[in-house]
Amino acid sequence: MSHSVCLTYDFDAVSGWTSAGMPEYRSWGVYGAETCVPRLLDLHDRTGVSSTWFVPGHTIESFPEAAGAIHDRGHEIQHHGWSHDPLPSFDSRDAERRDFVRGIEAIEELTGEPPTGFRNPAGGFSEHTVDLLREFGFEWDSSGTERDLRPYYLREPGTVEHDRPYRRGDRTGIVTVPVPWHRDDWLQLFPVASDPQFVSYGHEPDVFHRWRTELEWMRDHVEEGVLTLLLHPQCAGRAPFVAELEAFIEDVTDLDDTGFADVSTVAASFRS
Ligand SMILES: [Zn+2]
Numbered sequence: 001m002s003h004s005v006c007l008t009y010d011f012d013a014v015s016g017w018t019s020a021g022m023p024e025y026r027s028w029g030v031y032g033a034e035t036c037v038p039r040l041l042d043l044h045d046r047t048g049v050s051s052t053w054f055v056p057g058h059t060i061e062s063f064p065e066a067a068g069a070i071h072d073r074g075h076e077i078q079h080h081g082w083s084h085d086p087l088p089s090f091d092s093r094d095a096e097r098r099d100f101v102r103g104i105e106a107i108e109e110l111t112g113e114p115p116t117g118f119r120n121p122a123g124g125f126s127e128h129t130v131d132l133l134r135e136f137g138f139e140w141d142s143s144g145t146e147r148d149l150r151p152y153y154l155r156e157p158g159t160v161e162h163d164r165p166y167r168r169g170d171r172t173g174i175v176t177v178p179v180p181w182h183r184d185d186w187l188q189l190f191p192v193a194s195d196p197q198f199v200s201y202g203h204e205p206d207v208f209h210r211w212r213t214e215l216e217w218m219r220d221h222v223e224e225g226v227l228t229l230l231l232h233p234q235c236a237g238r239a240p241f242v243a244e245l246e247a248f249i250e251d252v253t254d255l256d257d258t259g260f261a262d263v264s265t266v267a268a269s270f271r272s
Contacts, residue, residue: 003219003258004266006177006228007051007249008142009236010119011037011070015058015084016232028234033063036237041073043242047249051075052263054119054142057082057106064110071111076262078117079103079138086123093128100132117263119143119179127157133174140175140267142228149218149225151177151270175267177228183211184230185241204240208248219257226266 014029044051053070055077060067071077081087082103090096107115118133120143133141133154141154154176156169181187188202211229218225236245252258261269 002223003225004227004261005215005252005258006226006261006263006266007049007231008119008179008228008263009040009051009053009231009233010080011053011055011059011067011233012080012084012121013056013059013063013066013234015056015062016122018058018083032232032234032237033059033066036233037063037066037069039237039242040233041069041075043246043249044075045073047246047253049249049253049260050262051260052117052142053077054080055107056080056084056121057103058084060106060110067110076117076264077107077111077115078119078142078263079107079115080119081121082106084121087120087126087129088123090126093131096126096128097132100136104136116140117142117267125157130154130156130169130172130174134172138174139271140177140263142177142179142263144176145178145180146176147178148180149214149222149227151175151226151267175270177226177263177266177270179228179230183214183228185235186230186232189241190232190235204244208244212248212251215252215258219255228263 011032012029013033014026017025017029053075055067055070067077080103082099085099087096090099104114116139118138118141120129125143144154146152153171154174155171158169159167185207188207189204215227218227235241252260
């Protein structure tokens with residue numbers, strides 16, 4: 001097998017809605033935890049395909065049953081912050097570090113192991129994030145988009161000045177398994193929270209058509225390609241999406257040169 005598809009879930013639950021103005025928005029998070037996670041885990045049981053879940057500590061402590069089921073049914077759980085607050089929103093390195101440590105501790109409490117991989121909550125890295133990943137010995141990250149169909153090594157933030165060329169930062173030993181925004185279900189299929197009645201939902205078959213086209217292109221043009229999908233239970237657990245995802249999984253499973261892998265496996269294979 002020369003190509004990999006990574007199914008990854010950002011299980012934000014209510015942590016993604018804590019700053020939303022209207023309390024009923026939180027019901028989306030509850031729906032994700034109580035209806036969609038079991039539905040998706042059943043799909044993975046039926047198909048025998050592993051996946052990677054990025055779970056904020058806030059979700060682990062709010063929905064321990066759902067988070068425990070993910071672990072118990074054989075899927076890896078990785079770091080996604082504790083509060084899910086955007087990393088640049090912390091007012092100091094210490095504040096970001098406290099949230100970071102609390103997230104690690106929540107995962108250790110659940111799985112008995114510290115996380116080895118990270119995905120940033122909404123909002124990107126701060127100037128301190130790479131440093132924190134190194135301090136806590138993270139092996140890989142799945143946030144960046146420097147490439148689209150191959151892993152690469154994460155770099156220091158680099159420097160940007162308006163009157164000088166961009167200077168890239170030094171390469172670290174942390175592997176990035178990229179996940180471009182066009183492979184994020186949320187951006188295509190979820191209404192904008194501030195004004196949901198004026199934003200139409202995307203069409204699930206169109207989204208999967210784009211991903212299938214990219215998979216075919218990767219198989220034709222890329223050596224040892226990696227196609228990573230970024231899914232959110234409260235979006236990907238809706239019936240039309242689950243039906244498309246199951247058909248996609250079945251079709252990929254039939255391919256001789258492509259298979260599903262969790263992100264840790266892909267990162268270790270890139271490093272070796
Ligand atoms: Zn998230």
